[in-house]
Every structure is written in C-alpha cells, then in structure tokens.
Amino acid sequence: MAEKQHLYLVDGSAYIFRAYHRLPPLTNPEGTPVGAVYGYTTMLWKLAQDLDDADGPTHLAVVLDKSSHSFRNDIYPEYKANRPDPPEDLVPQFPLIRDATRAFSLPMVEEPDVEADDMIASYAYAAQDAGWDVTIVSSDKDLMQLVGEKDGAKIDMLDTMKDARIYIEEVQEKFGVAPELVGDVLALMGDSVDNIPGIYGIGPKTASKLIGENGSLAAALDAAPDMKKSKLKERLLEGREMAELSRELVELKSDCPLPIAIEDMKLDGIPPEPLADFLETHGFNSLLKRLEAGTGSPGRTTNLNPEKADTKGDEGTPDGNIQPLPEWPDVDRSAYTTVQTEDALKEWIARARDLRVVAVDTETSSLDAIAADLVGVSLALGPNDACYIPLRHGGSDMFDEKPEQVDFATAIALLKPLLEDDSVLRIGQNIKYDINVLARHGIAMGPVDDTMIMSFDLDAGRSQEGIGGGHGMDELAERHLGHTTMKFKDVCGTGKKAIPFGEVPLGKATEYAAEDADVTWRLHAHLARRMPDEGATRIYQRVDRPLIPVVAKMEREGIKVDRAELSRLSETFAETIGRLEKEIHKDAGEEFTIGSPKQLGEVLFDKLGYKGGKKGKSGQNSTDQSVLERLSGEGHAIADKVLEYRQLSKLKSTYTDALQEAINERTGRVHTSYSLVGAQTGRLSSTDPNLQNIPIRTEIGRQIRKAFVPESGNVLLAADYSQIELRLAAHMADVPELKEAFEQGEDIHSRTAKEMYGEVDRDTRAAAKTINFAILYGISRWGLAGRLGIEPDEAQEKIDTYFQRFPGIQSYIHSTLESVRAKGYSETLFGRKTWFPRINSKNQAERQGSERAAINAPIQGTSADIIKRAMARMLHALEAEGLNDVRMLLQVHDELVFELPEDDVEKASPVIERVMAEAAQPAVTLDVPLGIEIGTGPSWDDAH
DNA sequence: CGGATCACG
DNA sequence: GACGTACGTGATCCGA
Numbered sequence: 001m002a003e004k005q006h007l008y009l010v011d012g013s014a015y016i017f018r019a020y021h022r023l024p025p026l027t028n029p030e031g032t033p034v035g036a037v038y039g040y041t042t043m044l045w046k047l048a049q050d051l052d053d054a055d056g057p058t059h060l061a062v063v064l065d066k067s068s069h070s071f072r073n074d075i076y077p078e079y080k081a082n083r084p085d086p087p088e089d090l091v092p093q094f095p096l097i098r099d100a101t102r103a104f105s106l107p108m109v110e111e112p113d114v115e116a117d118d119m120i121a122s123y124a125y126a127a128q129d130a131g132w133d134v135t136i137v138s139s140d141k142d143l144m145q146l147v148g149e150k151d152g153a154k155i156d157m158l159d160t161m162k163d164a165r166i167y168i169e170e171v172q173e174k175f176g177v178a179p180e181l182v183g184d185v186l187a188l189m190g191d192s193v194d195n196i197p198g199i200y201g202i203g204p205k206t207a208s209k210l211i212g213e214n215g216s217l218a219a220a221l222d223a224a225p226d227m228k229k230s231k232l233k234e235r236l237l238e239g240r241e242m243a244e245l246s247r248e249l250v251e252l253k254s255d256c257p258l259p260i261a262i263e264d265m266k267l268d269g270i271p272p273e274p275l276a277d278f279l280e281t282h283g284f285n286s287l288l289k290r291l292e293a294g295t296g297s298p299g300r301t302t303n304l305n306p307e308k309a310d311t312k313g314d315e316g317t318p319d320g321n322i323q324p325l326p327e328w329p330d331v332d333r334s335a336y337t338t339v340q341t342e343d344a345l346k347e348w349i350a351r352a353r354d355l356r357v358v359a360v361d362t363e364t365s366s367l368d369a370i371a372a373d374l375v376g377v378s379l380a381l382g383p384n385d386a387c388y389i390p391l392r393h394g395g396s397d398m399f400d401e402k403p404e405q406v407d408f409a410t411a412i413a414l415l416k417p418l419l420e421d422d423s424v425l426r427i428g429q430n431i432k433y434d435i436n437v438l439a440r441h442g443i444a445m446g447p448v449d450d451t452m453i454m455s456f457d458l459d460a461g462r463s464q465e466g467i468g469g470g471h472g473m474d475e476l477a478e479r480h481l482g483h484t485t486m487k488f489k490d491v492c493g494t495g496k497k498a499i500p501f502g503e504v505p506l507g508k509a510t511e512y513a514a515e516d517a518d519v520t521w522r523l524h525a526h527l528a529r530r531m532p533d534e535g536a537t538r539i540y541q542r543v544d545r546p547l548i549p550v551v552a553k554m555e556r557e558g559i560k561v562d563r564a565e566l567s568r569l570s571e572t573f574a575e576t577i578g579r580l581e582k583e584i585h586k587d588a589g590e591e592f593t594i595g596s597p598k599q600l601g602e603v604l605f606d607k608l609g610y611k612g613g614k615k616g617k618s619g620q621n622s623t624d625q626s627v628l629e630r631l632s633g634e635g636h637a638i639a640d641k642v643l644e645y646r647q648l649s650k651l652k653s654t655y656t657d658a659l660q661e662a663i664n665e666r667t668g669r670v671h672t673s674y675s676l677v678g679a680q681t682g683r684l685s686s687t688d689p690n691l692q693n694i695p696i697r698t699e700i701g702r703q704i705r706k707a708f709v710p711e712s713g714n715v716l717l718a719a720d721y722s723q724i725e726l727r728l729a730a731h732m733a734d735v736p737e738l739k740e741a742f743e744q745g746e747d748i749h750s751r752t753a754k755e756m757y758g759e760v761d762r763d764t765r766a767a768a769k770t771i772n773f774a775i776l777y778g779i780s781r782w783g784l785a786g787r788l789g790i791e792p793d794e795a796q797e798k799i800d801t802y803f804q805r806f807p808g809i810q811s812y813i814h815s816t817l818e819s820v821r822a823k824g825y826s827e828t829l830f831g832r833k834t835w836f837p838r839i840n841s842k843n844q845a846e847r848q849g850s851e852r853a854a855i856n857a858p859i860q861g862t863s864a865d866i867i868k869r870a871m872a873r874m875l876h877a878l879e880a881e882g883l884n885d886v887r888m889l890l891q892v893h894d895e896l897v898f899e900l901p902e903d904d905v906e907k908a909s910p911v912i913e914r915v916m917a918e919a920a921q922p923a924v925t926l927d928v929p930l931g932i933e934i935g936t937g938p939s940w941d942d943a944h
Numbered sequence: 945c946g947g948a949t950c951a952c953g
Numbered sequence: 954g955a956c957g958t959a960c961g962t963g964a965t966c967c968g969a
Contacts, residue, residue, distance in 0.1 A: 596967055597948055624949060650950060654964055679961055683953085690963045693952035701951080725953090725960095777959035787959080844956055856960040860953090864961095893953040893961085 007127040007262060008047060008057035008158075009120050011138030013065040016040055016097055018139070018161060020090045025824040027837040028282040030479055031462025031470075033089040033824060037096045038284060043160050044104050045287060047137065048270055057135070059127075059265040062101045063119045066110040070118075072249050079249060080194050088534055089824055096282075103278030107265050114256055117142055121252035127262050128153045142186065142250060144171045147179040176208035184217035187247035196246050199239030206232070217247055328383045328522065331483050336514035337387040338506050340404045345411060348379055348387055349418045355381055359427040359521035360419070362434045363388075363501045363513050368688065369436035370556060370664055370671040375502040376509065377415065380517035387517075388510040393502050403506050412441050422446045427524045429473045429516070432676070435552040445549070451476065451520055453544050454527040456677035457536040461825070461835035471677045477519045480526050485519055486512045539832040542923065543865050544676060546872040550888075551674050551684070553875070558669030559691070559889045559899070563660055565707040570656040573648045580645040587638040594645055597623050610636060651695065655704045662689045674891070681857050682832045682864040684891055692892045696944070705941035710899045715936045717905065718943035719912050720895035722931035723748055724863045725776055731927045732829070732858065733812030737805070742928040748772070755805045756798070771802055775809060776859055778852030813855055820854040828861040829924045830869075866930070867894065870919035877915045883908050897940065909934050 019039030026035040050056030072079045086094075101108050109119050117140065124134045124146050131153050136143050139159040146155050147168060157166035164170075171179045188207035190198020198207075214220035221243060224236035236243075272291060279288040339345050352358040359380040364372035376393065380386035391411055394402035406414075418424060420443065428434050431450045438445060455471040463470025477483045491512045492498050501509065531537045585591045588607065592599045601621040605612040610631055612621040621627075623642075631639035662670045670689065678685030686692040694708070695701025710716050726748055730738035741751040752768035753760045767788055774784050785795035803810040820826050821840055825833040834857045841847040871891060878886045883900075886908050890897035896916070900908055913932045920926050937943040 593967080595965090598967075618947070620948085622948080646949080650965080653966080654951070658964080678963090681961060683961065685962055686952095687963065690952085693950090693963065695951060697952080720953095774959060777961090780958050782957075783959050845958080848956095848958075852959065853961085860961060863953095895953080 003058065005058050005127075005130075005132040006056065006135065007059040007061070007123070007132050007265060008135045008137055008267075009123055010044070010047070010060070010062045011116055011120060011136065011140060011143065012040070012062045012097055012101065013116050014138055014140050015043065015160075016090070016093065017086075019043075020087065020093070022161065025089060025822065025840065027462065027824065027835075031459055031835060031837055032092055032096070032282075034093060034096065034282050036090060036093045037100055037282065040097055041100050041103075041279075041284060041287065043137075044100065044106070046160065048104065048267070051267060055135075057267055059132075059262060060267045061107045061109055061123070061260065061265045063109045063116045063123070064097065064101075065116045066112045070113055070115045071253070072115070075248055076245060078195050078197075083193065083195070087823075091533065099278060103275045105271050105274060106267075107260050109260060111256065111259060114253055118253040118256055121146055121254040122256040122258060123262065124155050125254050126258060128155055130262065132262070139166070141174070141182070142252070144174070145179055145182045145250075145252060147171050175204075177211050181211050181216065183247065183250050183252075184211045184220075186250040187217055187243050188220070190246060191250075194249075196249050197242045198246050199235055199243050201231070201235045202239070210236075217243065331481075331515060331518060332384050333486070333511040333515055335384040335386075336510050336518070338510040339387045339389040340406065340506075342406055342410060342414070345389060345406050345414055348381075348389075349414055351381055352379060352418055353421060353424060356423060357381075357425045357427065358418070359386075359517045359524065360431070360434060361428060361513060361516045361520060362437045363509070364437055365500050365502060368671075369433045369673070370558070370667070372437055374437055374441065375500070376513060377411075378510075378513040378517040380514065380521040383522060384518060386514035386521070388506075388513040390506055390509060393504075393506060393509065412443070416443050419443050419445050425449060427451065427520055429476075429520045429523070432548050432552045432555070432674075435549060436556055439552070439556060448548060449524060449528070449545070450548055450676075451523040451527055453548070453676055454524070454531060454536070454540060457540040457544060457832070458527060458530055458534055459835065460677075460682070460833065461680045462837060473516065473519060473523070476523050481519065481522055483519065486515055488512070535831065535833065539682075539828075539830055539865070543830060543832070543868050543872070547676065547868050550871050550875065551676065551891075554888055554890065555671055555673060557887050557889050557899075558664065558667055558671035559897070560669050560709050560711060561659055561663060562707045562709050563663060566656045566660050566704075569703055569707070570652055570660075573652040573656060577645060577648050577652065580641050580648070584638060584641050584645060587641070594642060595649060600642065604631070604638070608636075608638075610634075647698070647700065651701060651704065655695065656707075658689055659704075659707070672890075679864075680834050680853075681861040682828065682834070682868075683860065683893055684864070684868075691890055694940070696941075702941050705944075706939045708940035709938065713901055714899050715902050715905060715938060716889075716940050716943045717898040717900060717909070717912070717934065717936045718895055718940065719898070719909075719916060719932055719934045720892075721863070721867065721916065722933050724866070724894050724930065725859050726772055727926070727928045727930060728829075728859050728862050729776060729809070729812075732862070733806070733808040734927075735806045735808040739927050742931070745931075756801050767798075771798060775802065776856060778813075778855035780848075780852075816855055816858060817851055820851075826854050826857045826861075828858050828865050829920070830862065830865040832861050832865055834861060863894065866919045867891065867896070867916070869923075870916045871896065873919070874912070874915050877911055878908065881907060881911050883911065897943070905936050909936075 016036040020036040023035040023039045025033055026038055028034045047057060047060065098108065111119055120136055120143060124136060127134045128150055131151065133153055134155040136146065136155065136157045137160060138157060139161070143157060144166065147157060147166065148155055159166060168179060171182060175182050175185050177185055185204070185207045186196070188199055188202050188210060189204050190196045210220045211217060214223055221236060221240050224233055227233040276288060276291055279291065339348060361378045362374060363376040363378070364374055366372040374391060376388055376390040378386060378388045389411060390403065390405045391408050393405060419426065419438065424446065426445060426448045428448060428450055430452045431448045435445050435448070452471045455476055459470070474485050474487065477485045491504055491508055492501060531540060581594060584594055588603045590603070592603055594600060598620060600623045604610050604623065605621045613627045613630065614622045625643065628639040628643050632643065659670060664671055670691070672686045672691040673688050675685045675687065695704050708716065726738070727742050730742060737751065737755055738748065741748055749765050749769040749772060750760045752772055753764040756768060757764040770787050771784065774787065779799055781792045781796040781799060784798065785792040788795060816826065820836055824837065824839065825835045827833055836850045836854050838846050838850040839854060841850065871888065874888055883904055886898055886900040886904055888896060888898050896912070898912065913934060916932045917930045920930070935943045
C-alpha cells in the first residue's frame with residue numbers, strides 16, 4: 001500500500017506576527033532584530049523533525065503574503081485599512097523569513113493580488129482532491145473554514161505555539177457551528193483587525209447563535225423581517241448589505257492557479273549546508289550546535305540534493321538585512337576611470353553637477369586631516385560609475401617620472417565650484433575629514449551627507465565592535481552591501497614597509513580610491529532609504545547633520561598651548577618622579593618597575609606581606625587607587641609614594657609630554673579630532689589628542705589647564721551647563737520637588753539632602769550628591785554602599801527613601817526599562833535611539849549592565865543632543881550680532897570653550913548663554929531652566 | 945593586543 | 954543558587 005501523502009502548508013506571514021509578540025526582541029550579531037525570525041526558524045525545525053512521524057509531513061511548503069494589496073481591496077477599499085504599520089523592529093525581519101525558508105530549502109509560494117489564505121485554500125483543496133491529508137500550520141480563524149474531511153482525506157490545522165491540533169470538534173467549539181459555516185459567522189461578527197465590517201452590534205456569541213439556528217447567513221438574514229421587534233432585528237435589517245459584503249470578503253478564493261505542483265513540495269531531507277550558514281549568520285547557536293552534532297537535526301540530512309542546495313539566498317546579500325537592489329551591478333573595480341586630463345575632469349564635474357548628487361573621497365598623506373596633504377580625489381556618480389583624480393602622485397625617489405595628472409591648482413579651481421554648489425549634495429564617509437582637507441585649499445563645501453553618521457543614527461549600539469563603533473566603511477560595506485572592500489594596508493602595506501598613498505601606482509590607487517567613493521554612494525542610497533522608516537531622520541537632520549561643518553571648523557581652529565610651560569612642567573614632574581622612584585625602591589628593598597601593576601602587586605602583597613584586596617580578571621591583586629589609599633590609611637608610606645608616582649607619571653606621559661608632541665607645526669596649535677559616532681549615547685568623543693579629559697580635579701593637574709591659552713589680546717571663555725543631567729532627570733522623570741528646586745535656583749544636592757534627611761549639613765549634602773548621581777547611572781545597593789561606605793542594607797534603605805520622596809524617578813526607571821526591553825532601544829527627548837541588544841540577555845551580569853546603561857542613555861543622550869543643537873546654532877547667532885572674531889574651540893560634554901578678543905566678552909557672553917539656555921527649543925520645552933555658568937580668563941583654568 | 949589604571953563629564 | 958555590581962569616553966603602560 002502506498003504511503004499516505006500529507007501536505008503541510010505553513011502560513012508564514014501570520015506566524016511571524018505572533019512570534020514577534022511572543023518572543024523577546026533578540027538581535028543577531030549584526031544587531032538586526034531577529035526574535036520573530038528565530039521563532040519561525042524553530043517552528044520550521046520542529047515541523048521538519050516530524051518528517052518520519054505517522055502524522056508528519058511528507059510534503060511541505062511555506063505560503064507568504066506577497067503584497068499588501070489583494071482583490072479584496074477592489075471589493076472593499078476599507079479592507080485591512082485600519083491595520084497599523086508593523087512595528088519598526090519587525091520590518092527588517094520580513095525579508096529574513098524568506099532567507100530562513102530558503103535555508104531549509106523549502107518551496108515558497110508568494111502570489112500577487114491574492115492573500116496567503118487564498119493560496120492555502122487553493123492548495124489545501126487541490127491536495128485533498130488528490131486524496132492527500134493536509135495540515136495548515138496556522139491558527140488564523142479565517143482558515144478554520146477549510147477544516148474537514150472529504151473522501152477520507154482530511155484537512156486540519158496545527159497551532160505550533162500552543163502545540164494544538166485543530167479539527168472539526170475544535171472549530172465547532174470555538175464558533176458553535178461546523179467549519180463550513182464559519183465564514184457565515186465571521187461575516188456577521190466582522191473582524192476589527194482586518195476591518196471587515198460585519199453587522200454593528202453583533203459579536204461572536206450572537207453571530208454563532210443566529211447561524212446555528214438558521215443554518216446559514218442567507219437564512220438568518222431572510223428570517224429577520226419575521227422576528228419580533230428588537231434591537232437585533234433592526235440591526236439585521238439595516239446591516240444586510242454589510243453582512244453580504246463581509247461574506248464576500250471572508251470567502252477564501254480556492255481556485256487560484258498553483259505556481260508549484262504539490263508533488264514538487266516533497267520533503268525529503270534538509271540539505272545541512274545552507275541551513276548551517278543561515279544559523280551561523282544570525283547567531284542561532286543552539287540550533288547550529290544541534291545541526292552540527294547531528295542530534296535532533298531537522299528532517300533527513302542525508303540526501304544532499306544539489307539543486308535544492310543552490311536555492312539558498314540571493315548572491316551578494318548574505319545578510320538579508322536588505323532586499324538586493326537588482327539595478328546595482330556588483331562592485332567592479334575594473335570599471336573605474338583614472339582622470340588624468342583637464343577635459344576628462346571637466347566632463348566628470350559636468351555630469352556631477354547635472355546629477356546633483358556625488359560621492360566624494362579624498363586621499364591624503366596622513367590620517368590627521370589638519371596636517372594631511374591632499375594626494376588625490378575620487379568621485380562616484382552611481383554604482384561602478386566612479387573615478388580617481390590623482391593630483392600629487394609620484395615625485396619621490398622611487399618615481400623618476402611623475403605620472404600624467406591634472407595640474408594641482410587647475411584641478412582645485414575646477415573642483416571648487418562643484419564642491420561649493422549649494423544645489424549639489426556631496427556624500428562622504430566621515431566627510432568631516434574631507435571638509436577639513438579641502439578647506440586648506442580654499443574649498444568651503446556646501447551641503448553634505450555622511451554615511452557614517454547616518455549609520456550611527458540608525459544603528460547606534462547595535463554593533464558590539466569597538467573601533468569605529470561599527471560604522472566604519474569596511475564594516476558597512478560588508479554588512480549592507482555584502483561587499484568586501486580593498487583594505488588600505490593591501491594598497492600601501494603596513495609598518496616599516498608602508499608607502500605613502502602618493503606613491504601607489506595609479507592603477508591600484510584608482511581601484512582603491514574610486515571603490516571607496518563607489519561604496520559610499522551605494523551605502524548612502526541604502527541608508528537614506530532606511531532612515532524615514534526607522535525613525536532616524538529627525539535626529540540626523542535636526543541635530544547631527546548640521547553639526548558636521550561646525551565640528552569641522554572647531555577642529556581646524558585648534559587651541560593654543562604654551563609649549564614652554566608644558567616643558568617646564570614635564571621637567572618638574574620628572575624630578576619628583578625620579579626622587580619617588582628611588583624612595584619606593586628603597587622601601588621595597590629592591591628595584592622593580594613601579595609602572596607594572598604585576599610587579600607592584602608582587603612587592604606589596606607577596607614580599608611586604610600587606611593585605612590584598614580585590615582581584616582582577618587575571619586573578620592578579622589589584623593595586624588601583626582605592627587599594628593604595630586603604631594601605632596608606634593603614635600607615636604604609638610606600639602606598640602614598642606610589643600614588644604620587646602614579647599621578648605624576650600619568651600627567652607627564654599623557655599630558656605634558658604628549659601635548660607638546662601634538663602641536664601642529666604649521667598652525668602652532670593643538671587640533672583634536674572629534675568623533676560624532678564615538679559614544680553610543682550620542683556624545684562626541686575626542687582623540688589625537690583627547691582634549692576632553694584634561695585634568696581639573698586636583699591642584700597639580702590644573703597646572704596643565706593653565707597651559708591652554710588664548711592668542712594675545714584674546715581671552716578664553718568657558719561656558720558650561722550646570723547640572724544638566726540632573727535637570728533633565730527632573731524633567732524626564734517629572735519630579736516636582738527637583739523641578740521646583742531648579743526653578744528657584746536652589747542647590748540641588750542640598751535640596752535632595754533636605755528631602756531625604758530632613759536636615760542639610762556637609763555630610764548629608766555629600767551623601768545626597770552621591771545618591772543623585774547613582775540614580776543617573778542606574779543604581780544598585782552594593783554600588784551605593786561602596787561609594788557611601790555603608791552596608792548594602794543601609795544603602796537599600798537610602799534608595800527606598802529616595803524613591804519614596806521622588807516616586808517619579810522610580811516610575812521613570814521602570815517605564816524606561818519596560819520600553820527598552822520591548823523595543824530594543826532607548827530614546828532621547830529628540831528621538832535619538834540607542835540600541836541595547838543585550839537587554840534581555842540570560843546572563844544576569846550582562847543584562848543588568850545593559851539595564852544600567854539603558855537608564856542612563858536617555859539622559860546622557862538628551863544632554864548631548866542639547867549641547868549639539870547649541871553648537872550648531874552658535875556661530876550663526878554670534879555672527880548675527882556682528883561677533884565675527886569669536887571662535888568656538890572645544891566641547892567637553894557640558895562645556896564649550898571659546899577664544900575671543902577681550903573687547904568682545906561683554907557682548908558675546910549673553911549671546912552664548914542664550915543660545916545654550918534655549919538650545920532645546922523649539923523642538924522640546926523643558927519644565928526646568930537650563931543654567932549656564934560662564935567664566936573668562938587668560939587660561940582655560942582661569943576661565944573656570 | 946588585552947588588561948590595568950586613571951584622566952575627564 | 955551563583956553571579957558581581959554606577960553611566961559614558963581615550964591614552965598610556967606593561968607583558969604576553
């Protein structure tokens with residue numbers, strides 16, 4: 001006897017919505033949300049496992065909705081009209097469902113103009129007619145109409161989430177009628193989700209009763225005129241048309257043409273290779289392990305059908321994050337042009353001005369934009385439509401003859417109008433760099449887009465990588481385009497063998513440089529398309545994008561440091577360090593490297609036998625500040641000396657020595673580089689050198705600040721937001737007492753002390769201050785106990801008191817976490833998102849770490865948004881008052897540093913104060929004022 | 945190149 | 954039942 005065929009039809013589209021709402025918002029290693037995809041994958045896995053079961057599938061297909069439009073919209077335009085857009089973090093998962101299905105090498109049915117339900121009905125009946133059993137994997141009530149038996153062939157349903165079979169009895173129980181009458185019940189009761197009208201006032205109970213009693217919808221409607229007078233009678237009479245329309249809408253179209261024959265849906269083993277690739281890509285490691293171990297592997301994995309194995313994914317899009325863009329050919333480096341003549345350059349420029357969008361990339365001699373020399377420029381106007389314009393290639397000893405290239409000054413003169421044209425959009429990856437390089441040649445770039453910042457505004461926090469924050473071009477190309485770029489070191493080499501870009505032969509230089517522009521152009525098209533859908537447009541357009549030229553200008557300005565002063569400090573420090581070193585060695589009874597925590601630990605804890613404290617990851621005794629301070633308190637003089645030694649070594653190597661090195665030869669000033677994508681919260685970060693961590697907390701450290709000075713006739717002005725994060729916390733958590741304190745200009749920590757302890761003195765104020773900050777950072781009783789030097793129990797009491805006095809804070813923390821857990825990201829008042837992929841981690845430490853960061857991110861991030869808005873407006877506001885000589889030099893998170901003529905201070909101060917104080921408006925109106933403190937002086941230290 | 949340490953908000 | 958405790962950065966040094 002031939003085996004009974006059994007076709008499983010998986011209602012894929014409906015499934016992912018349910019999976020989305022039931023499962024935690026997981027993300028894959030790339031940060032794409034995949035919670036629903038994971039649910040879908042496990043479901044397919046389970047089904048495939050049932051292959052050998054008596055009631056399991058012999059044939060299987062996935063049916064998906066192709067488009068949102070169907071013939072039902074033509075009958076009734078309102079159909080599904082009130083359906084909300086799918087959640088933001090579900091949208092990117094739709095294409096992944098297809099990838100998952102391909103990974104299992106399963107046939108997929110997607111037809112336009114009909115719904116998945118119609119295709120399921122058509123296939124179910126076709127299979128039933130052939131004598132097969134059919135199982136519909138869904139719990140959609142519309143599909144329950146199909147359940148039943150004909151000539152010994154059954155159609156049933158399987159709800160995999162509840163692991164429940166739905167057959168005639170279950171349908172009867174749910175609707176009170178037989179499956180074939182379900183459509184009639186649905187037509188009467190309507191469906192708010194699909195916006196099927198039904199009859200107003202008739203719900204499931206009444207509908208099933210009416211159909212049950214009358215035997216059909218038509219009979220029920222016909223019976224209405226003879227009913228005794230009642231509300232129900234009126235409704236039936238009035239609603240007749242709506243009910244008939246609804247009946248048409250819920251009717252499944254069961255005669256659709258079948259694109260794949262049911263016989264071709266045979267399930268005879270899942271080829272393991274494509275599935276393994278997919279599981280690995282998305283970090284579904286437990287399934288991957290099971291697959292690799294061969295235990296519980298889905299279906300029979302023996303039959304590697306080469307034809308099916310080839311059906312995996314679209315080429316070039318291993319990620320599935322995006323739909324492949326079919327109009328884009330693969331990156332082809334041989335398609336690029338080297339522009340070596342004026343005529344060719346003019347032609348590229350003319351085309352760029354015509355298209356109004358051009359990706360630009362500069363090649364230079366150094367990573368430091370202010371110090372770098374321009375070596376060449378690349379442009380891209382479309383995929384593979386890119387060129388490299390060498391400008392200063394050759395000329396070293398290695399090249400006796402320079403390659404043919406357009407004269408430098410001529411090329412700049414030709415490029416300038418294109419790059420300055422306000423009606424042309426320039427696209428760059430970290431375009432601040434190119435702005436600064438080109439500024440040296442008198443080019444002031446007009447409007448720009450930056451793919452690095454677009455990526456940041458879309459995906460901050462999603463990538464776990466460190467350097468570049470996951471927004472570097474190579475990573476983006478890999479992630480979004482599935483393309484591996486040429487690496488700089490492949491072109492120029494590394495280490496001692498590295499050659500300057502200007503000495504790279506033109507062929508290779510063109511491949512590398514033009515590819516960067518090409519890839520940037522493609523990334524821009526991709527990211528720009530995502531931004532409005534994913535809610536990144538606002539923060540990008542209103543905050544980050546306007547900041548690009550402003551920060552570029554600050555970097556070009558630089559700040560003057562007094563080299564002689566730093567040098568004097570270095571010498572003084574060196575003397576003291578030398579003296580301390582001798583004394584420490586004497587105390588220790590041996591010479592050792594004090595700067596080595598390992599050796600220091602051995603001396604202190606092994607040789608001298610002092611009591612150790614905490615240990616680090618490596619199991620090594622910590623010798624950090626807190627430990628040394630404890631030892632010092634226990635009367636060990638060597639600890640004091642090491643502390644001082646540490647402090648001075650730090651100051652000397654990181655500041656007094658390094659800052660001298662950082663002075664630019666040409667400008668005589670120090671130019672930091674700000675990263676707009678460095679901090680997950682939206683803060684800037686500062687590197688090479690970091691000017692956001694110049695000492696201020698100790699007297700000896702402040703001497704370094706004294707070396708930051710203005711040009712003669714000028715002063716430095718420092719303006720900082722006072723307690724901005726606490727003010728924002730008061731606003732965002734809506735704490736009346738704190739808001740009032742800020743309105744009255746009270747000392748906020750004293751006010752907190754008063755609320756908590758009833759009295760204000762030095763101790764209670766200090767404790768209140770600690771608690772205030774603890775709140776901003778996400779508190780734990782142990783953390784607070786450590787800081788306050790009390791027991792965890794006591795710390796918990798403090799926290800309870802705090803929450804009691806300020807219940808808004810507690811509910812803010814609660815609702816923030818709820819929201820981050822559900823959505824996967826936090827949001828600032830200005831709509832900046834920070835993603836927390838580990839917020840639902842099973843690892844407690846990891847999860848709690850994410851929770852603390854998630855509590856802090858909206859506050860720190862909003863503060864960052866506000867100062868960024870102030871910066872973006874500042875120069876304009878100053879210019880409007882005729883203050884053209886005021887230069888904005890530095891940003892230190894809540895502080896801006898300016899250099900300006902002494903005579904301008906009086907006029908500039910109120911402008912600066914106003915711009916900073918009003919920076920949130922008009923987008924956001926805060927319940928608390930933003931306090932600004934301004935100081936001026938002959939050094940940065942004096943300006944405080 | 946990672947860990948430890950310490951400079952800043 | 955154990956986990957391991959404040960958020961965000963960058964630079965320097967040591968030592969594998």
